[in-house]
Amino acid sequence: MRKAFFVFSIVPGLLFFGGGLSPQEAGGSNGTVGVEICKGCHEDHFKTYMLSTHSKKGIPGSPASKDGCESCHGPGAAHVEKSGEGGVGIFIFSKKLADAKAKSAKCLECHSEQRDLSFWEMARHKIEGVSCDNCHTVHSGTRKNLKATQPDLCNFCHKSIRSQQNRTSHHPIREGKLKCTDCHEHHGGFGPTLLKGDSVNELCYQCHAEKRGPFMWPHPPVDENCLTCHVPHGSNHSKLLSNRVPQLCSDCHNSSGHPSRPYTRFETFQGPTPSNKMFARSCLNCHNNIHGSNGPSTRGKTMVR
């Protein structure tokens, strides 16, 4: 009876009352002072920290479940003793005070086990000196603690890509229907240019599956690389083409006669006989199954409708 009483009442009671003081609040013997002391001087930082997921004690291994502020910034006893003086072992995520490697290393103390960070060590961003705090902030209430939403966050550095996104033919990135991270593995991966696919084509086919085939009459550059004809981020030519048809087609089909003779101003409005080979969809007026055709005989072979 007494044993049962002890198990069912005393133990839970001790757990409840003993749980009132967490290590981060009480301070510790390892040179930590606890979040309440930090809050006394850095109240603004504390408020933004409390908005972030880092402040959730329910997350296993979160700063809140360990030493609070001092989990990332280091023990603050010496800092407090010297009345908040700098340079006493407090780690600050500042470009002036710590390099990218040191800042990322601090984050990776906890986040190294994350699945999407498996290839961070070989990631282009790391090699170029980008650190976690360039995109993330520890003190934030935003999703994934990001400093801004996509694509603005990426475009802050990738300005040439931003200009391409604003061209007349574009993926729906600026409309918010497609994110940079839908195609790119920003933390590093095996694909070229941080792509999420093993190749450009494999990535494109995830959405544009009808271009994959197999076709009875394939168009070889389609199988080879979509980027032979298309630019992914934006173009001033229709359909994200890298050049205008028929000039784009003439880049490869350059033998004499139709279809490859170079079209000149004589076929345009300046000439006596404007040609539909120069206007509207040009070559694609007839060869509209340009990604490949299952049509019979020469119709399929020449990819005409």
Next chain:
Amino acid sequence: MDPRVLLFAVIFSLVPGWNAWAQERTLAGEVSALPLQVDVKGNRAKFNEYRDLRGGVHGHIVLRYSEEKTFLDFKADDIGYRDQKYELSGGRWGSVRYHLGYDGLPHNFTFGSRPSP
């Protein structure tokens, strides 16, 4: 077993649960309605190639609810339009996460076209 001891044991057994129930809850968010008048001069289909930007009231809702161990986010954009977007995500920190979403993506080539004769 003495009923009084049993009652005492049950009450104290519930105490840790009560402590969990009494944990901090946060509900934050924003609700906005934007009246919009649109006047397109030029290619209306190209202007609305991937969106549905018409005159009217465009609604936007963001709600974020979190506890120490769980969270629930809801987001809605352009409610009632063809490019409306809804997202519901939630889970338990560090163990389970789910995401449900609907994202309308119109792709307009032209408006008012007629079939060729």
